[in-house]
Amino acid sequence: MNVLEGRQAAVRAGDTLCFVAFPPGETGGLPDPGMPAGGTANIDVIGAGHYSIPAGGRVFHRFDKAGAFVVRGEYRRPDGTSETGSMGVKVSELRLGGDLAAWEGKPRAWHCPRLPDGVVLEADPCFGLDGSLAARPGGATYDLLVDAAEDRFILARLGSHGPVLASMAVHGLNIAGVSESGAYYTGEYPDGSRLVQTAVAPSRILNDVRIEMQIIVGGVMFDDGTLVRVLRAGDFDDTRLARVNFIMPPGALTSNCHVMRAYQDLACLGEY
Amino acid sequence: MKRRPSLFSLLGVGLSLVCAGPFGSSRCGGASPGTGGEDAPPWLSLELPALPATWVATAVGRGLARDFESRLEAIHQLGCHLAASDIAVLYRYLLDPAYEPWLQPGQSYALKNDILNALRAQSLPPPELTHLLVALYRSTGQPVVMRDYALQHIAPWYARAGAGERAELVATLEAASREHAQGYAGTALIALVRVQNENATACVGSLTNRILEILRDDAASLCARITAVQLCGLLNLTNTLVDLRGLAAGPRRPPTLRLAAMASLRTVGPTAGPPPVQPRPGPDVSEAIPLHGGAEAVTAALAAAPPGAAISDRSAPIQRKTL
Numbered sequence: 101m102n103v104l105e106g107r108q109a110a111v112r113a114g115d116t117l118c119f120v121a122f123p124p125g126e127t128g129g130l131p132d133p134g135m136p137a138g139g140t141a142n143i144d145v146i147g148a149g150h151y152s153i154p155a156g157g158r159v160f161h162r163f164d165k166a167g168a169f170v171v172r173g174e175y176r177r178p179d180g181t182s183e184t185g186s187m188g189v190k191v192s193e194l195r196l197g198g199d200l201a202a203w204e205g206k207p208r209a210w211h212c213p214r215l216p217d218g219v220v221l222e223a224d225p226c227f228g229l230d231g232s233l234a235a236r237p238g239g240a241t242y243d244l245l246v247d248a249a250e251d252r253f254i255l256a257r258l259g260s261h262g263p264v265l266a267s268m269a270v271h272g273l274n275i276a277g278v279s280e281s282g283a284y285y286t287g288e289y290p291d292g293s294r295l296v297q298t299a300v301a302p303s304r305i306l307n308d309v310r311i312e313m314q315i316i317v318g319g320v321m322f323d324d325g326t327l328v329r330v331l332r333a334g335d336f337d338d339t340r341l342a343r344v345n346f347i348m349p350p351g352a353l354t355s356n357c358h359v360m361r362a363y364q365d366l367a368c369l370g371e372y
Numbered sequence: 373m374k375r376r377p378s379l380f381s382l383l384g385v386g387l388s389l390v391c392a393g394p395f396g397s398s399r400c401g402g403a404s405p406g407t408g409g410e411d412a413p414p415w416l417s418l419e420l421p422a423l424p425a426t427w428v429a430t431a432v433g434r435g436l437a438r439d440f441e442s443r444l445e446a447i448h449q450l451g452c453h454l455a456a457s458d459i460a461v462l463y464r465y466l467l468d469p470a471y472e473p474w475l476q477p478g479q480s481y482a483l484k485n486d487i488l489n490a491l492r493a494q495s496l497p498p499p500e501l502t503h504l505l506v507a508l509y510r511s512t513g514q515p516v517v518m519r520d521y522a523l524q525h526i527a528p529w530y531a532r533a534g535a536g537e538r539a540e541l542v543a544t545l546e547a548a549s550r551e552h553a554q555g556y557a558g559t560a561l562i563a564l565v566r567v568q569n570e571n572a573t574a575c576v577g578s579l580t581n582r583i584l585e586i587l588r589d590d591a592a593s594l595c596a597r598i599t600a601v602q603l604c605g606l607l608n609l610t611n612t613l614v615d616l617r618g619l620a621a622g623p624r625r626p627p628t629l630r631l632a633a634m635a636s637l638r639t640v641g642p643t644a645g646p647p648p649v650q651p652r653p654g655p656d657v658s659e660a661i662p663l664h665g666g667a668e669a670v671t672a673a674l675a676a677a678p679p680g681a682a683i684s685d686r687s688a689p690i691q692r693k694t695l
Contacts, residue, residue: 318558
């Protein structure tokens with residue numbers, strides 16, 4: 101970019117820009133081997149670097165940090181005359197957050213961080229996000245909805261069709277529970293209580309997703325005597341299946357009624 | 373920020389309660405087959421139109437397909453924009469305690485449970501659903517299972533019920549929790565805890581006292597008492613430590629009650645642990661449980677049924693699909 105042309109640039113942290121300093125029109129805007137010899141160019145990325153090079157040379161400067169930078173340039177001819185100019189460089193940095201999990205067909209909350217000016221969100225077309233999100237630059241909570249138990253992606257671009265500033269994967273999953281697996285009497289104990297087994301089978305195992313089952317009917321318990329069972333990644337076998345045992349005490353007339361919720365950290369992915 | 377309605381929620385996906393599975397009894401108390409059940413309550417005054425050949429008709433067993441799977445599928449297709457006339461049809465079916473002899477035991481409960489799920493998932497809260505749930509619980513002509521289910525549905529329904537109806541829902545749960553002789557008193561306790569935990573502004577009375585009343589009532593039903601014991605652990609009611617120790621150690625207590633007590637002791641008295649009570653030989657299975665081994669040992673003892681005790685006729689899936 102020719103600093104003397106006074107343009108504005110928007111780049112991502114970590115991007116490198118190539119600067120020249122040359123009077124517009126004198127060489128058609130590009131360093132020209134035929135330019136007068138002996139001139140010099142000074143390019144000052146204020147606060148970040150100063151470069152003095154032979155006229156016609158190029159400076160490659162990497163912007164490591166986000167912020168608004170001013171780049172000043174000076175072209176000094178061999179006869180001592182000079183021309184100066186400056187340009188602005190806006191360096192953006194954004195982290196959308198770690199990868200998310202979402203339960204197919206169940207909206208989950210996602211807090212989108214504040215978006216730098218000009219940043220546009222894009223999402224897979226079959227994903228429950230659309231371009232209207234870009235109109236909420238101040239940070240907001242949205243419902244994410246995956247349409248299938250597959251990965252979906254969100255991109256943050258520097259302007260429409262611009263470079264990708266940040267990206268985030270949303271790992272869609274499905275969780276089969278008692279409705280799909282069935283519930284089986286597997287035994288009756290001498291005291292008359294019955295052991296009932298059902299299965300929980302996520303379509304994929306994600307290390308930071310846990311499944312909480314809570315019994316909602318009187319008398320029924322998990323086989324450790326409790327009302328709540330938490331299933332984590334390590335509780336599933338190689339076929340992604342966890343067998344869950346319920347004890348139905350004598351006199352229990354209903355089924356092993358329970359609710360099943362999935363969580364990623366504090367975020368609830370849905371209820372079954 | 374207002375949440376965006378999602379496509380799938382509009383389609384009615386996201387049902388909450390899961391009550392499919394085995395049923396300990398095929399009893400459907402109340403009306404005999406084909407009687408049509410009880411008189412409709414006064415708030416259900418809609419004239420029923422002729423049933424169209426819709427999912428609703430199939431759901432309530434008045435369509436061409438009357439088998440369980442077809443009806444279950446129809447219920448799952450009801451969506452979340454049911455017409456008032458369709459809702460009235462569903463209400464009538466839910467209130468009808470008549471036995472459906474063409475279904476296997478327990479299947480009508482599963483269907484009605486899923487209908488209640490579908491009603492709760494409506495985009496506009498169905499009018500009178502609060503009254504329906506209360507009526508289901510109060511009706512002694514309903515099978516106990518349905519009365520229990522009604523209590524289960526009250527907890528997730530609370531947040532969507534009209535503000536003026538919420539006190540009635542809590543009062544219903546409290547009333548049910550006072551019926552110590554019924555297992556659904558335990559269901560009501562769980563529902564009260566859910567209402568309290570999931571609704572910041574919910575006004576649930578002295579929940580701890582209700583738990584303690586059942587916990588200390590030797591005449592309470594085993595199911596209700598087990599739940600009270602479990603909630604002591606879940607809510608970490610440290611003032612129940614002595615009660616829980618007593619229940620866990622009592623050699624003549626039902627094993628399931630002792631198992632629940634030991635589990636709660638791990639929360640309420642983590643440093644105390646189960647008391648080292650030596651088992652005594654005897655015919656009572658509870659006496660053969662090695663308490664000093666902790667709840668896991670009790671579980672193992674429960675599982676150590678003598679040969680032939682396993683119920684081969686109940687080892688098949690009760691309903692729904694297999695894996």
